[in-house]
Amino acid sequence: MITMLQGVFITSIISALAVQDCTCVKIIGGQDAKPGTGSYMALIKDTAENFCGGILIDKLWVLTSANCVVKQLSVSIGTHSFKDRKEAQTFEVVEAKVHNKYNIKTEWNNLALLKLNTTAKLNKLVKTLSLPKSAKDIKPGTKCKVLGWGQTTPKDEDPSDILQETTVTIIDRKICNSEGYYNKNPVVNDDMLCAGDESGKQAKMCRGDIGGPLICKSSSLKSKSLTGIAIFAKGCDVKKKPGIYTRLSNKYIQWIKKTIKSKTKNISIEQK
Template sequence: MCSIEKILVSIVLINILRLETYLCAKNNSKIIMEDAQEKYKFLITGGYRPKIDTLAKYVVSIRGSKHRWFFGDDHKCGGSIISPKVILTAAHCVCKRHSRIRLKPSDLTVVAGTPRRLVPTETTQVLKVDKIIRHVYYKPLTFRNDIGILLLVKNIYEDGVAVQRISLQTHHLPPYTKCTVLGWGRVFFRGPMPDEILHVDVSIMPDNYCDARTDKYAFGMMCAGDLADPEKDSCSGDSGGPLICNGSVTGIVSFGVKCGIPEHAGYYTNVTSYLEWIRENGFSKLRPVNLILLVILQIFLMKVKLN
């Protein structure tokens, strides 16, 4: 076969593969739902989908500025809605790979209002980023101070069903407190990402357990897992998403040893250790009217919890 014919054949094969990839992604959610019913134990790792999802409304998908082949193929990280204009996430999600160099706001978009990654729904909101903030002392090699904020150009519309802000955990929780982490991360180490968001229930582990399993453990970190089932873990693509305990965002998915490894746990940025930083770099950047409304809402949420 001459070189021109080889080139033409290659072009045809590439386009066939692109079409198959697109069609596969388009039908992915249907396949996932059918398989999830009986055939597979989904990992987030070790995760599940609740019949009534009350947590996905707090979570956003942080993506590139434009998908490559199909909607959702540029998902990078998760994030938490802590005000209509403020998204809480990990520093490594808003920086260039293995560096402290921040991405440009135009490099990212935020998708809210749907548990689906690949299929836009009636409640899906795609929002532009106005400003990126990461902790000034973030250390990419050790993941210290792995916390960042995205300030949005426009407010997220909150309907309380598909989209809602979540409160911040204001005090340190004791070991073995049960929590839930959720996201669109890989279903196992180096595996595929799901279309529909997955949940996994884990418990906060004691500091000595966390410290004994990595030399990176430091102030501002926490770890969580399940001693009886080590497959219950966050994974690549869940980064930046929330660890929710007692209805508040308590941790931010940061790093781990692969995913679901026995005798290990997932590591999270401890939100309670950074409350002042979040207020100074997130809420204080809002206009005074928005800030007052946010304070009132936070007080209201705390009263509801106490009652």
């Protein structure tokens, strides 16, 4: 059963998505990802066919944005084509755990975990993406990758059939918080990242699904690593409104590990 408190929480999430123009599954100017590239990508859907991105980090758990948590969710993994999901594995979400300090107004602590009803079967199309071993901050100018099934042009609201990917660049938080950009609405703090066009003149968020991964390679990392989760976009391809991501800092990595291991429930939504 969904409690009254949970019902209010769900309603507030839906309202927030509407205000932010966030079905937010939009990759503008991306390119088709090669089959198998997004083997860790999760397609999260509700009964109204609204969808989000997510990351399979464990055979039983998907990491996503708190903004994606509504009732009656299902998850498809192993999906390359949005329309053709014959080879995909589909699951019900039996439990959703939102970070206990998530603030819908500020977007702080915006992350959630979805527990699947059965374990995913790993194969060439379905793989987990490990949590980062290093939680060091990512320097401005770092190139990162985002993936999603979203629309491919600002005017076309239909999702892309084929998984899309593109490159974004980390932008200094001071720039993102400046008057010409987000003007501290929301405030991009140390647990968040701002990424878009290298010049900062044109946003590329809406180039990544809400809930989808930000994958970066920095001087402190020998290979590309899961770095963040897409959480916020102001419209789609709007100038000086880059995408905002929750950065997987040490405290979030510890929260994720503890949540997965723990049998206690934080915020749960039972599927009917």
